[in-house]
Amino acid sequence: MGQSIAEKIIAKAAGKKTVQTGEIVTCAVDLAMIHDSGGPRRVKPAMEKLGVGVWDPAKIVLVSDHFAPCTDAESAAILKLTREWAAEQGILNFYDQQGICHVVTPERGHLAPGMFAVGGDSHSPTGGAFGCYMFGIGATDMLGVLVTGETWIKVPETIRINWSGQLGTGLAAKDMALKMCATLGMDGGGYQAIQYAGETIRNLDMLERMTLCNMAAELGAQAGIIEPDEVTAAYVEAAGGTPGDWRDFQSDQDATYAVTHEFDATNLEPQVAAPHSPANAADVSAIEKAEIDQFYIGACTGAKLGDLKMAASILEGKKVAKGKRLTIAPASSQILTQATKQGIIEILLDAGASLLPPGCGACAGYGVGVLAEDEVCLASTARNFQGRMGASSSKVYLASPYTVAASAVTGHIVDPREVL
Amino acid sequence: MAGRVWKFGDDVNTDVLAPGIYIKLPLEDLASHCLEAVEPNFASDVQDGDIVVGGVNFGMGSSREQAAQVLKALGVAAVIAPSFGGIFYRNAFNLGLPAIVSNEIDQIAAEQELKIVLKTGVIENITTGKQLAGEAVPENLMDLVEAGGLVPYLEQKLNKKG
Numbered sequence A: 001m002g003q004s005i006a007e008k009i010i011a012k013a014a015g016k017k018t019v020q021t022g023e024i025v026t027c028a029v030d031l032a033m034i035h036d037s038g039g040p041r042r043v044k045p046a047m048e049k050l051g052v053g054v055w056d057p058a059k060i061v062l063v064s065d066h067f068a069p070c071t072d073a074e075s076a077a078i079l080k081l082t083r084e085w086a087a088e089q090g091i092l093n094f095y096d097q098q099g100i101c102h103v104v105t106p107e108r109g110h111l112a113p114g115m116f117a118v119g120g121d122s123h124s125p126t127g128g129a130f131g132c133y134m135f136g137i138g139a140t141d142m143l144g145v146l147v148t149g150e151t152w153i154k155v156p157e158t159i160r161i162n163w164s165g166q167l168g169t170g171l172a173a174k175d176m177a178l179k180m181c182a183t184l185g186m187d188g189g190g191y192q193a194i195q196y197a198g199e200t201i202r203n204l205d206m207l208e209r210m211t212l213c214n215m216a217a218e219l220g221a222q223a224g225i226i227e228p229d230e231v232t233a234a235y236v237e238a239a240g241g242t243p244g245d246w247r248d249f250q251s252d253q254d255a256t257y258a259v260t261h262e263f264d265a266t267n268l269e270p271q272v273a274a275p276h277s278p279a280n281a282a283d284v285s286a287i288e289k290a291e292i293d294q295f296y297i298g299a300c301t302g303a304k305l306g307d308l309k310m311a312a313s314i315l316e317g318k319k320v321a322k323g324k325r326l327t328i329a330p331a332s333s334q335i336l337t338q339a340t341k342q343g344i345i346e347i348l349l350d351a352g353a354s355l356l357p358p359g360c361g362a363c364a365g366y367g368v369g370v371l372a373e374d375e376v377c378l379a380s381t382a383r384n385f386q387g388r389m390g391a392s393s394s395k396v397y398l399a400s401p402y403t404v405a406a407s408a409v410t411g412h413i414v415d416p417r418e419v420l
Numbered sequence B: 001m002a003g004r005v006w007k008f009g010d011d012v013n014t015d016v017l018a019p020g021i022y023i024k025l026p027l028e029d030l031a032s033h034c035l036e037a038v039e040p041n042f043a044s045d046v047q048d049g050d051i052v053v054g055g056v057n058f059g060m061g062s063s064r065e066q067a068a069q070v071l072k073a074l075g076v077a078a079v080i081a082p083s084f085g086g087i088f089y090r091n092a093f094n095l096g097l098p099a100i101v102s103n104e105i106d107q108i109a110a111e112q113e114l115k116i117v118l119k120t121g122v123i124e125n126i127t128t129g130k131q132l133a134g135e136a137v138p139e140n141l142m143d144l145v146e147a148g149g150l151v152p153y154l155e156q157k158l159n160k161k162g
């Protein structure tokens, strides 16, 4: 029987020819990505207790993003500890305040097709865009990986999601992701592996593929993965990585899928998720007009170069509505550099946006730009759980960068195609 | 193990279990905000040995293991739900907090007393006298439960090798 790409990667990591779904196997980890929140500050005490160091510093990528740059003495202490730990353990791949881990790691060439990777963050499935089997784990789980180089996994079933048709103008991968959340629900992925396939996916660039894989987390999947192709190989190479035998990591024709879902991009409308769940997504035309205080373009899923370009395409020559604020936190320094060179940042600032430093910012309520009690935000982030971006009575709507930017111009939620 | 039930609905997520704005605080302080968005009395009234029963996808969302850690810090002995957020499930066992999958939570109400046998997944509702089915905890995770979590487990393993 054929194997899916997820099964092939897991089998390789487990040192086996094939694996069976449901089987529990131990896998060698090719790469462990950690950040300042779930990383050093959480694993250091236990590592000291165990009296051991990391298994292989070269296979670890450390990124400070959640508390970076710090906002108070506590977050400053967390970052200080992060830096000290990096030096102590000889972590060479340490990106301090350079952007969000899910974006920085591939951008610096650390991901390549066929890797079995873990990340100390729930949006680690983002790595699936590069043909990796990558999933999020908690700090103690990560501690296990850091000291042994291994972890266990229950071989997931693969859920295939096919997309056909062409995305319309003013639509983005975020709309596709929210549509899937609305249709399949937040446990639609059942902690299995989602494989995105079909012509729509093939036509997406890497940044958009990252958005889809990132939000496999919102579908409750362990991983989201896209079979690598020339587009993947070109990105990895340009980032300084080695695409390797990417042709080997494709699902067999006769691979078994737990279920196959079909979606059509042709008539997809921009999607907006009402508070407090991405699964509350609906066509923008069906969303109640809510009063919005803050418009936010940020996060690993919503502030990559492509996302900023989308926002700029809307905001060029326009202004943010009076009394409203548009806050933008580019996902990485590299993106900020590129966006500056390409004149994108100027367009955003001219429109009246305020710029935050690269990092997680307000996305999870850890950094700058958080919401006060009862404030309402429309964000290009991935998740809108109650109280996530600040005070527990604050509310978050989710949408694509197009929709957030267009709505910032009108002051309330609109279909971006009316503003384009 | 046996304990008194706290019951919650579907999709209890990590941001309500361990809210982001308090994440920098010491664990006890973070724990005092556990679930406050849905049940303001929980953190102050929960007692040692209590059992949390949730609906589908309990612990969905972030990888922050404080979501499981605060429950443990508040004295919660186990969590039962029809399904769990996958990362939460792993985190819970890593921290020595057993998570039991059961589709019969409709037979459990708040304040009732339960007894759980982890190895078989059998849940006895002491209050109603009914026996409910749950999934047996997989062997590799039973090892963690018996050791008291992944850190003590690794301690044993590394010492043996050492």
Ligand code: SF4
Binding pocket: A065, A066, A100, A101, A102, A121, A123, A298, A299, A300, A301, A359, A360, A363, A364, A381, A382
């Ligand atoms: S940007 Fe938001 S979703 Fe992404 S890693 Fe940071 S906190 Fe998590």
